[in-house]
Every structure is written in structure tokens, then in C-alpha cells.
Amino acid sequence: MQTIVLGSSSITRAELLTKFGVPFIQRDPGFDEESLRIADPAHFVYHATKGKMQSYLETYDLEMPVLCADTVVTANGQILRKAKDKADAKRILEAQSGNTVSILSCMIYKSKTIELIDLSTTDYLFLPFEPKALHDYLESDEWKGKAGACMVEGFCKSYIKEVVGLESTAMGLSVEKLLPFLPL
Numbered sequence: 657m658q659t660i661v662l663g664s665s666s667i668t669r670a671e672l673l674t675k676f677g678v679p680f681i682q683r684d685p686g687f688d689e690e691s692l693r694i695a696d697p698a699h700f701v702y703h704a705t706k707g708k709m710q711s712y713l714e715t716y717d718l719e720m721p722v723l724c725a726d727t728v729v730t731a732n733g734q735i736l737r738k739a740k741d742k743a744d745a746k747r748i749l750e751a752q753s754g755n756t757v758s759i760l761s762c763m764i765y766k767s768k769t770i771e772l773i774d775l776s777t778t779d780y781l782f783l784p785f786e787p788k789a790l791h792d793y794l795e796s797d798e799w800k801g802k803a804g805a806c807m808v809e810g811f812c813k814s815y816i817k818e819v820v821g822l823e824s825t826a827m828g829l830s831v832e833k834l835l836p837f838l839p840l
């Protein structure tokens with residue numbers, strides 16, 4: 657399979673591509689989505705991903721196909737971004753505890769011949785987070801750099817009562833939807 661560029665600084669996205677056997681190099685797309693003032697979650701992740709792709713293409717060409725993505729968590733109609741600090745992480749996680757949570761991931765894959773745009777959602781119904789476990793997770797700092805301070809494969813896993821959608825979407829990259837388009 658041809659090597660692609662993961663236009664993302666995300667460790668999780670790199671781990672997902674590795675898990676699915678996709679050869680890649682990683683480059684930071686150099687876009688700050690904090691500059692966006694968009695309240696609708698789907699519009700936000702789309703424009704954030706478009707911004708990352710546009711920023712990447714200002715610096716690099718398409719000799720290698722490139723993949724950019726963005727992810728947000730929503731609960732009670734609010735966008736829950738990356739926590740600023742431990743107190744913010746506590747607030748964000750408490751908004752998800754015992755609640756229905758939607759995680760939206762947009763990805764744009766662009767080569768010389770095709771452009772794929774995918775926006776997928778994974779919905780969770782979480783049981784209430786156990787206070788001691790939540791405290792220990794907050795102390796672990798594992799929530800840092802993660803949309804909604806959430807780790808569906810980690811802290812949140814044991815609280816999943818219902819799920820609809822791909823785990824990879826919830827982790828930040830719907831790899832299964834990308835695989836059919838990757839060059840052999």
C-alpha cells in the first residue's frame with residue numbers, strides 16, 4: 657500500500673492508521689481551529705478539517721496523498737472541545753456522565769486523483785461515571801489533548817451502555833471508511 661501523509665499531530669490518529677496497517681508519515685497541518693467561531697458541531701468539524709487541509713496545501717504538494725481530520729464531542733447540544741485544565745476536564749466529563757454523547761469526526765483525504773470527505777458520528781449512552789474512577793482519571797492527565805477529555809477505549813469504555821457507530825470515529829479517524837480509497 658502506498659505511503660500517505662497524516663496531516664495531523666494526533667497520536668491517536670497515528671495509532672489508528674498503524675492498527676489498520678496503513679503506511680504513513682506524519683506532518684502537522686499548521687491550522688488553529690480555535691480561530692473558528694462556529695456553534696454547530698457538524699459545521700465546526702467540517703470547517704476545521706477544511707482549514708487543516710488548506711493550511712497543509714499552502715506548504716506541501718500532493719506528491720503524496722494527504723489525510724486531515726477533526727473531532728468534537730457534543731452533549732446537551734454543546735460542543736465539548738479539548739479541556740483547558742483539570743477543572744475544565746472535570747466539567748466536560750461531568751456533562752457526559754450518565755448522558756447521551758455524540759462524537760463527530762470529519763476527515764478529508766486528497767490525492768492527485770480523488771478527494772474523499774467523510775463526516776461520521778458515533779453516539780454513546782454512558783452510565784454515570786463512578787466518582788473515584790473519575791477522580792483517578794483526572795489525576796492521570798490521560799484526558800489531555802483529547803476532544804471532550806474522552807477516551808472511549810479507556811476511561812469511558814466501562815460506562816458504555818449503548819453505542820451506535822464506529823469506535824474509530826469516536827477516537828478521531830473513521831479508518832474503515834477510508835480503506836477502500838487508499839492506493840495499493
Ligand SMILES: Nc1nc2c(ncn2[C@H]2C[C@H](O)[C@@H](COP(=O)(O)OP(=O)(O)OP(=O)(O)O)O2)c(=O)[nH]1
Nearest residue numbers: 664665666668726727802803806807808826827828
Ligand atoms: N485516545 C483517544 N483519543 C481521542 C478520543 N477522542 C478524541 N481523541 C483525540 C483525537 C485527536 O487527537 C483529538 C481531537 O482533537 P483534534 O481533532 O483537534 O486533533 P488534534 O489537535 O489532536 O490533532 P490535529 O489538529 O489533527 O493536528 O482527540 C478517544 O476516545 N480516545
